[in-house]
Amino acid sequence: MAKKRIFSGMQPSGNFHMGNYQVLANWIKMQAEYDCIYAIVDWHALTSSYEDTSRIPERIEHMALDWLSAGLDPEKNIIFVQSHVKEHAELHLLLSMMTPLSWLERVPTYKDKLQQLGEMGKEINTYGFLGYPELMAADIMLYKADAVPVAEDQIPHLELTREIVRRFANLYKPVFPEPQAILSPLLPGIDGRKMSKSYGNEIPYAAEPDELQARVRLMITDPQRVKKTDPGDPDICTVYTFHKIFSPEHSELAGHCRNAGIGCVDCKKRLAQKMITTLADVHGRRKEMAAKPDKIKEILAYGAERARKIAAATMEEVRSIMHLS
Ligand code: SF4
Numbered sequence: 001m002a003k004k005r006i007f008s009g010m011q012p013s014g015n016f017h018m019g020n021y022q023v024l025a026n027w028i029k030m031q032a033e034y035d036c037i038y039a040i041v042d043w044h045a046l047t048s049s050y051e052d053t054s055r056i057p058e059r060i061e062h063m064a065l066d067w068l069s070a071g072l073d074p075e076k077n078i079i080f081v082q083s084h085v086k087e088h089a090e091l092h093l094l095l096s097m098m099t100p101l102s103w104l105e106r107v108p109t110y111k112d113k114l115q116q117l118g119e120m121g122k123e124i125n126t127y128g129f130l131g132y133p134e135l136m137a138a139d140i141m142l143y144k145a146d147a148v149p150v151a152e153d154q155i156p157h158l159e160l161t162r163e164i165v166r167r168f169a170n171l172y173k174p175v176f177p178e179p180q181a182i183l184s185p186l187l188p189g190i191d192g193r194k195m196s197k198s199y200g201n202e203i204p205y206a207a208e209p210d211e212l213q214a215r216v217r218l219m220i221t222d223p224q225r226v227k228k229t230d231p232g233d234p235d236i237c238t239v240y241t242f243h244k245i246f247s248p249e250h251s252e253l254a255g256h257c258r259n260a261g262i263g264c265v266d267c268k269k270r271l272a273q274k275m276i277t278t279l280a281d282v283h284g285r286r287k288e289m290a291a292k293p294d295k296i297k298e299i300l301a302y303g304a305e306r307a308r309k310i311a312a313a314t315m316e317e318v319r320s321i322m323h324l325s
Pocket of ligand 1: 267
């Protein structure tokens with residue numbers, strides 16, 4: 001039986017942090033089970049930051065290095081840069097003709113982010129910013145993805161894609177599957193909120209051991225646990241959320257926390273050590289790969305070629321259905 005196909009992407013924003021690493025770790029797990037297509041979505045980065053584009057090439061290279069050094073396999077997965085496959089723009093344009101404006105305006109993150117970026121002094125009242133979920137729909141539909149790994153806050157975006165798929169089917173022909181969500185957990189920031197550079201609560205992916213230890217020391221724990229002798233609740237503790245990713249023995253640790261067998265200071269030290277060890281390997285591989293930029297370009301060109309084949313076939317079908325051939 002053919003594997004189900006998934007599509008996902010990340011913006012090359014230049015702020016790769018441990019939250020992104022967690023998403024990547026999920027992608028790596030999925031590469032055995034699914035037919036995976038992963039894009040560095042550089043056009044998406046322009047939707048909220050279009051003024052200075054000079055650092056985009058460097059950020060794309062950095063992101064490719066982050067992905068590959070973490071273990072994303074360019075043979076098992078299609079890894080490419082969105083703007084290298086122009087069919088994304090064509091499908092986005094065609095879908096924008098049939099999507100009611102109100103569908104885009106009601107995406108919950110649109111107004112929130114518009115306000116947030118406005119407060120930061122960004123002029124973001126643009127079509128590109130409003131059309132961001134439309135471009136995302138085009139990305140997913142172009143590859144006829146069956147599923148998309150998403151965090152909870154992206155579910156409305158995926159719901160919009162499903163609505164656009166249904167609209168296309170009603171207007172023309174049902175050629176696109178309605179993509180399902182594969183819910184992916186997100187690592188919180190050190191203060192327990194969503195990890196984001198704008199909150200200042202992120203742990204940079206490139207953090208050196210000293211910085212890592214300092215950031216882990218600042219993590220909030222179970223607020224009810226005042227003394228070491230108080231039993232703790234790992235399920236409400238940010239440190240434990242990280243242990244679940246980095247410490248294979250995390251269940252045992254949860255037991256020690258519940259019966260006050262370990263203090264929070266020791267628990268944090270253990271976590272920092274695990275993170276340092278895991279990241280040392282990844283950072284080492286990243287350094288080796290960074291010395292061969294041509295190889296990275298080659299991998300991305302190979303990925304774009306494979307993506308383009310699928311995208312071209314979809315667009316041929318779409319143009320034919322819409323009498324645009
Ligand atoms: Fe969190 Fe660890 Fe303290 Fe338990 S012992 S509350 S898991 S930091």
